[in-house]
Amino acid sequence: MSVLETDAPSAHARGVERLLRSYRAIPAAATIRLAKQTSNLFRTRAKSTAPGLDVSGLTGVISVDAHNRTADVAGMCTYEDLVAATLPYGLSPLVVPQLKTITLGGAVTGLGIESTSFRNGLPHESVLEMDILTGDGQIVTAAPDRHPDLFRAFPNSYGTLGYSVRLKIELEPVKPFVALEHVRFHSVPDLVEALEHIVETGGHNGVAVDYLDGVVFSADESYLCLGRQTSVSGPVSDYTGDQIYYRSIQHAEGAKHDRLTIHDYLWRWDTDWFWCSRAFGAQNPRIRRWWPRRYRRSSVYWKLIGYDQRFNIADRIEKRNGRPPRERVVQDVEVPVERTAEFVEWFLTNVPIEPIWLCPLRLRGQDRWPLYPLQPGHTYVNVGFWSSVPVGPTPGHTNRLIEAKVSELDGHKSLYSDAYYSPEEFDDLYGGATYRTIKKTYDPDSRLLDLYAKAVQRR
Numbered sequence: 001m002s003v004l005e006t007d008a009p010s011a012h013a014r015g016v017e018r019l020l021r022s023y024r025a026i027p028a029a030a031t032i033r034l035a036k037q038t039s040n041l042f043r044t045r046a047k048s049t050a051p052g053l054d055v056s057g058l059t060g061v062i063s064v065d066a067h068n069r070t071a072d073v074a075g076m077c078t079y080e081d082l083v084a085a086t087l088p089y090g091l092s093p094l095v096v097p098q099l100k101t102i103t104l105g106g107a108v109t110g111l112g113i114e115s116t117s118f119r120n121g122l123p124h125e126s127v128l129e130m131d132i133l134t135g136d137g138q139i140v141t142a143a144p145d146r147h148p149d150l151f152r153a154f155p156n157s158y159g160t161l162g163y164s165v166r167l168k169i170e171l172e173p174v175k176p177f178v179a180l181e182h183v184r185f186h187s188v189p190d191l192v193e194a195l196e197h198i199v200e201t202g203g204h205n206g207v208a209v210d211y212l213d214g215v216v217f218s219a220d221e222s223y224l225c226l227g228r229q230t231s232v233s234g235p236v237s238d239y240t241g242d243q244i245y246y247r248s249i250q251h252a253e254g255a256k257h258d259r260l261t262i263h264d265y266l267w268r269w270d271t272d273w274f275w276c277s278r279a280f281g282a283q284n285p286r287i288r289r290w291w292p293r294r295y296r297r298s299s300v301y302w303k304l305i306g307y308d309q310r311f312n313i314a315d316r317i318e319k320r321n322g323r324p325p326r327e328r329v330v331q332d333v334e335v336p337v338e339r340t341a342e343f344v345e346w347f348l349t350n351v352p353i354e355p356i357w358l359c360p361l362r363l364r365g366q367d368r369w370p371l372y373p374l375q376p377g378h379t380y381v382n383v384g385f386w387s388s389v390p391v392g393p394t395p396g397h398t399n400r401l402i403e404a405k406v407s408e409l410d411g412h413k414s415l416y417s418d419a420y421y422s423p424e425e426f427d428d429l430y431g432g433a434t435y436r437t438i439k440k441t442y443d444p445d446s447r448l449l450d451l452y453a454k455a456v457q458r459r
């Protein structure tokens with residue numbers, strides 16, 4: 001029986017009641033947090049023993065309307081479960097972030113991106129309406145024409161304006177397979193020029209492109225990965241076994257072709273957490289052979305990271321080998337396309353991390369989102385890099401250098417990881433005055449954390 005054939009609306013209603021009861025049980029002087037054991041955030045925060053919001057009943061898909069191509073989804077539903085519910089209808093969310101355990105509510109309040117973002121923008125742009133538990137304990141339905149101030153400010157608010165309880169989103173039709181073409185470039189400026197042309201025209205060499213991202217291994221080895229939906233059956237690759245997806249991209253010259261099912265394409269990065277599974281030995285053939293497939297996924301690697309943070313395992317190993325501790329550099333930044341080559345070349349010169357991920361995006365519409373003010377009609381490139389470097393002379397030395405460079409190039413940085421901005425810089429970048437006005441309206445007693453306190457001060 002499909003999950004959508006159960007009494008999902010009633011189950012959701014019961015989950016909302018549990019959520020409200022848990023809100024009322026939190027002491028008035030206590031800060032409201034989620035009672036959630038897992039997270040896709042990479043910034044540490046202060047530990048709290050206070051009771052949290054019970055979101056355990058808000059994890060499913062409530063309904064899929066295949067005719068109108070929409071879905072009602074609980075805020076804590078993971079994209080893994082959401083995709084499992086929509087693919088049988090030949091539908092998919094307009095943007096599916098790379099990791100299975102990212103939740104829809106998390107991708108909207110914390111932003112998300114993927115290889116459809118050059119044509120579909122960011123996940124919050126496909127939200128038609130959402131029910132939000134605000135700081136004053138009310139559930140507000142926000143939409144472009146209802147509480148539009150909250151609707152516009154919710155993306156990038158990271159739970160400081162409220163928590164999404166239900167989201168109604170648009171879906172798009174998808175075909176069973178994705179035909180891939182990996183195109184090699186010998187210089188980053190050449191890659192960026194080709195990327196910009198594909199975004200502007202929607203195609204490459206006269207063929208439509210449905211999915212677009214890229215990988216930079218070095219200054220003279222980089223690739224654009226072009227995906228095209230197809231219904232034509234045939235052999236497909238499997239990168240959940242011995243083969244590793246990002247290594248399959250590399251080749252000497254020209255273009256390399258591949259095919260995946262739509263399901264495996266959407267989760268192509270999850271099996272090895274892009275390339276970060278190598279830190280755990282999961283890409284070593286001798287270890288991979290014995291590493292069960294069900295444990296080759298981002299959620300398992302994230303737990304291993306949690307153990308490392310808890311017990312300082314990596315720093316202890318570095319110290320034992322006579323090396324300095326390391327600074328975590330786990331970031332995604334958006335840079336205007338015309339400044340992307342400059343940023344990537346600066347990064348390759350100054351930060352010893354490779355590979356790095358590129359993903360173009362353009363806002364889908366003309367709306368402005370004040371807490372992450374990208375310009376409508378302009379192409380940006382998300383640059384993702386996730387590793388560590390030797391510590392510098394001051395805390396967060398490399399991260400601060402990156403923040404300064406991104407600001408110099410009129411870019412923006414996602415807030416899911418460590419940030420070091422001053423209050424003034426933060427206000428300028430993330431809609432300070434607008435944010436405070438909306439915060440006062442929907443959280444008048446400051447029951448929820450402030451965005452700066454949460455993102456920078458790590459409370």
